[in-house]
Amino acid sequence: MSDTLTIALAQINPVVGDVAGNIRLIRDARARAAAAGADLVVFGELCVCGYPPEDLVLKGAFLESCEAAVHDLAEETAEGPAMLVGAPWRVAGKLHNAALLLDHGRVAATRLKHNLPNYGVFDEARVFVAGPAPGPVAFRGIRLGVMVCEDMWYPDVAETLGESGAEILVVLNGSPFEMDKPNLRLEHARARIAETGLPLVYVNQVGGQDELVFDGSSFVLDGQGRPAAGVAPWTDAVEITRWSREPDGWCCEGALAAPVSRLxxxxxxxxxxxxxxxxxxxxxxxxxxxxxxxxxxxxxxxxxxxxxxxxxxxxxxxxxxxxxxxxxxxxxxxxxxxxxxxxxxxxxxxxxxxxxxxxxxxxxxxxxxxxxxxxxxxxxxxxxxxxxxxxxxxxxxxxxxxxxxxxxxxxxxxxxxxxxxxxxxxxxxxxxxxxxxxxxxxxxxxxxxxxxxxxxxxxxxxxxxxNQTDQDSLPPYDVLDAILDCLIEGEMSVPETCAHGFDEDMVRRVWRMLDRAEYKRRQAPPGVKVSSRAFGRERRYPITNAFTRLI
Structure with a gap:
């Protein structure tokens, strides 16, 4: 049984589909972590193939490329730090979103994502099969409770891990940025800590992928839910955290990231x-x-x-x-x-x-x-x-x-x-x-x-x-944006929106403009998602839509 552990949080920027390039990023991060004395390097969700891979995982040749790359990586762990990486992984003929422990020159453990998100920008249930609730991973005398992204947002996986003897929760993530998402992640992480009494390591990827953008913002919380370490958002980084076994559990020492404003x-x-x-x-x-x-x-x-x-x-x-x-x-x-x-x-x-x-x-x-x-x-x-x-x-x-x-x-x-x-x-x-x-x-x-x-x-x-101005055709922007926030982000009805103090005729006018412009938005270029309800792959309404005319 070990009483110390050094974990590196590898916040990298993979490219979807560039398996060879992503492996180079993983190798480079592992080399930096090894130089700092790391025992384990934790990466983000599906870092081998990039996230989200969408229908690429339906191609057999793509899966074979990912699997071969993982086995090559695993061979390199005969010496030096182990790695927790994310990859699409086939088990008994079924495709899973997996976290893989690479250690001692082999794939030492496999944990399969249990909760597959199927809302907003996510449709993982379409391409992956949910895995069973996982047990802890034995790692050099320590029991790690490994989860994959969405598994942290519900109590069932953490509860199973805690009851079966996990000592540290470790979460691999591909969590896209939204304006209020950093605080929301912390809320869910603290809920899992409160339920289990275990410290939690959260590693997220960074970078842009089509309409999605990932902020990183990786962190460690101690067994009381207090910040113990953090990685600055929007940066490629390898952050070293040093752990020691104390009478009341594992304690972490690491650097904290400076807070970043909403704007x-x-x-x-x-x-x-x-x-x-x-x-x-x-x-x-x-x-x-x-x-x-x-x-x-x-x-x-x-x-x-x-x-x-x-x-x-x-x-x-x-x-x-x-x-x-x-x-x-x-x-x-x-x-x-x-x-x-x-x-x-x-x-x-x-x-x-x-x-x-x-x-x-x-x-x-x-x-x-x-x-x-x-x-x-x-x-x-x-x-x-x-x-x-x-x-x-x-x-x-x-x-x-x-x-x-x-x-x-x-x-x-x-x-x-x-x-x-x-x-x-x-x-x-x-x-x-x-x-x-x-x-x-x-x-x-x-x-x-x-x-x-x-x-x-x-x-x-x-x-x-x-002598044209926008307000010839639109309400004042402070009013318009407040109404739109109710209708789009809040998915409110006209009466619910009016209850916030807006004129009913104006709300109905904006409602109709919003729905009637769907055919335009369907032909618009992609753009960065920063809200909780972005146009494009997240907010999908029919172009042919008579509901607006009925209210």
């Missing part, structure tokens, strides 16, 4: 999500329309912080309705960020489309059609640059606009990624002000302000017609 977490989620989407998919950079407004200015700042100014190409595309202030503000933003800025007028395109469509439009007054043609001319311009030179088009619309359909299909909605897709306009204002005074760790942009204060202060406008 910083959201901003760094956007930076991480965009960076990994661009880099992991091999784009040389991004191109975006810089209008002089706050959304495009914030998108440009996030892109520069993620990729560096040399990989961000801004294009101002004025029309006859573009104000001199907007031209000046776009130039100021590009100058403050250090990006390339080209100005390409869409007026010739407007003239060509006008004359081309004149015979068909004869006898019809100008309306929103002509406004949308302007937006589509800008989309066509950006796509042309993307096709010719290779950068991905970055869409600049926010969640408030996407909720209400205040966006143009094949116009401002075109692009490969929409970094503000899950960010309400009021949060856009808050993030812009925050970034003007704070440069987060790991960001590549300037240390000072990233946009003029007047960009934040001026009334938002699409500038598609004279």
């Amino acid at each position: 910083e977490n959201v901003y760094r989620a956007l930076v991480t999500g965009l960076r990994d989407y661009v880099v992991k998919n091999g784009f040389p950079g991004v191109v975006l329309g810089l209008s002089g407004g706050i959304d495009s200015a914030l998108c440009a700042a996030i892109a520069v912080d993620a990729l560096g100014p040399d990989k961000v190409w801004c294009v101002m595309m004025p029309s006859p309705y573009t104000s001199a202030d907007s031209l000046e503000d776009a130039a100021l933003v590009a100058g403050m960020l250090g990006t390339r800025l080209d100005t390409i007028s869409i007026e010739p395109a407007m003239a060509v489309f006008g004359s081309m469509l004149a015979p068909v439009f004869a006898g019809r007054e100008a309306d929103i059609t002509e406004e949308n043609l302007q937006s589509r001319a800008r989309g066509l311009t950006l796509m042309g640059i993307s096709n010719k030179f290779g950068p991905m088009v970055l869409s600049t619309g926010n969640k408030s606009e996407m909720s209400c359909g205040y966006a143009t299909l094949y116009g401002d909605m075109c692009g490969g990624y929409a970094v503000l897709k899950d960010v309400y306009k009021t949060t856009v204002f808050a993030l812009s002000s925050w970034r003007n005074h704070t440069r987060p760790p790991g960001c590549l942009g300037p240390g000072g302000a990233v946009m003029p204060e007047r960009v934040i202060a001026k009334p938002p406008s699409a500038e598609l017609k004279p």
